[in-house]
Amino acid sequence: MTIRFSCTACGRCCHGLRLLLSAEEARVWALRGGLVQILVHAAPAVNDDDEVARYKRERRFIARSGELAIRVQVMLVARFEGACPNLLPDMRCGIYNERPTVCRIYPAEIIPGMALNVGNRLCPPEAWSNSQPPFLLEDGYVTDDVTRGAITKSRATALTDVPTLQLLVQSLGIDVVALENEGFAVWTIASDRLIEALDAASSHTTGSLEETSPYTWRFLSLRPDTATLISSVGADVIGASPHEDLTYIPLY
Numbered sequence: 001m002t003i004r005f006s007c008t009a010c011g012r013c014c015h016g017l018r019l020l021l022s023a024e025e026a027r028v029w030a031l032r033g034g035l036v037q038i039l040v041h042a043a044p045a046v047n048d049d050d051e052v053a054r055y056k057r058e059r060r061f062i063a064r065s066g067e068l069a070i071r072v073q074v075m076l077v078a079r080f081e082g083a084c085p086n087l088l089p090d091m092r093c094g095i096y097n098e099r100p101t102v103c104r105i106y107p108a109e110i111i112p113g114m115a116l117n118v119g120n121r122l123c124p125p126e127a128w129s130n131s132q133p134p135f136l137l138e139d140g141y142v143t144d145d146v147t148r149g150a151i152t153k154s155r156a157t158a159l160t161d162v163p164t165l166q167l168l169v170q171s172l173g174i175d176v177v178a179l180e181n182e183g184f185a186v187w188t189i190a191s192d193r194l195i196e197a198l199d200a201a202s203s204h205t206t207g208s209l210e211e212t213s214p215y216t217w218r219f220l221s222l223r224p225d226t227a228t229l230i231s232s233v234g235a236d237v238i239g240a241s242p243h244e245d246l247t248y249i250p251l252y
Contacts, residue, residue, distance in 0.1 A: 018077035026076035051113030067234030074165035104150035167201035
């Protein structure tokens with residue numbers, strides 16, 4: 001299958017986002033005055049072995065919630081309403097040469113083994129016109145060298161960032177997580193405090209942490225049936241946010 005794509009500079013992918021960042025990109029974004037949030041979700045530690053599951057598992061760390069072993073994923077995102085603060089009036093990127101890796105990849109798919117769903121992308125129909133040259137996929141292969149290189153970089157950085165992100169949330173006292181596929185626990189930390197914590201976490205990362213952290217997490221769920229279910233397998237569950245820095249985003 002060939003997916004043809006050419007950017008129309010519509011700017012849709014530069015508005016109203018939570019833009020996934022690496023640890024270093026988050027530091028730079030915050031230093032420029034942008035808002036960075038910390039999104040956290042987790043699931044019971046199981047060993048599904050398909051390609052997508054392995055990819056996700058490698059980007060999480062083992063922890064506990066009560067008696068339940070869980071895998072936690074921490075994501076740093078640039079948050080903005082309306083236009084990206086770096087978007088120029090003519091829809092060009094004001095930091096194009098320093099833009100985040102995820103911007104270099106879009107609208108391609110980062111996760112290996114996951115098919116690109118054109119319907120889930122913000123690009124207008126004309127961007128996918130058959131009259132456009134093959135750009136994204138040809139027989140499942142990313143044909144563009146720049147996009148392919150950005151995907152490789154993103155996958156590698158997501159792995160090396162895991163110990164840094166684990167140290168980051170622990171140093172900030174972040175201990176509430178949402179259940180994966182139900183929602184996200186969203187932590188909004190003051191920029192100066194976040195930058196300081198990121199610097200400290202990065203400088204103290206000397207390799208992977210111990211497989212099981214003594215740090216204990218609590219699940220935040222607004223659904224009574226979910227709370228009952230995960231409590232029944234030994235997890236600690238709360239039904240409301242205990243911190244002013246924490247909000248909850250349900251997925252449905």
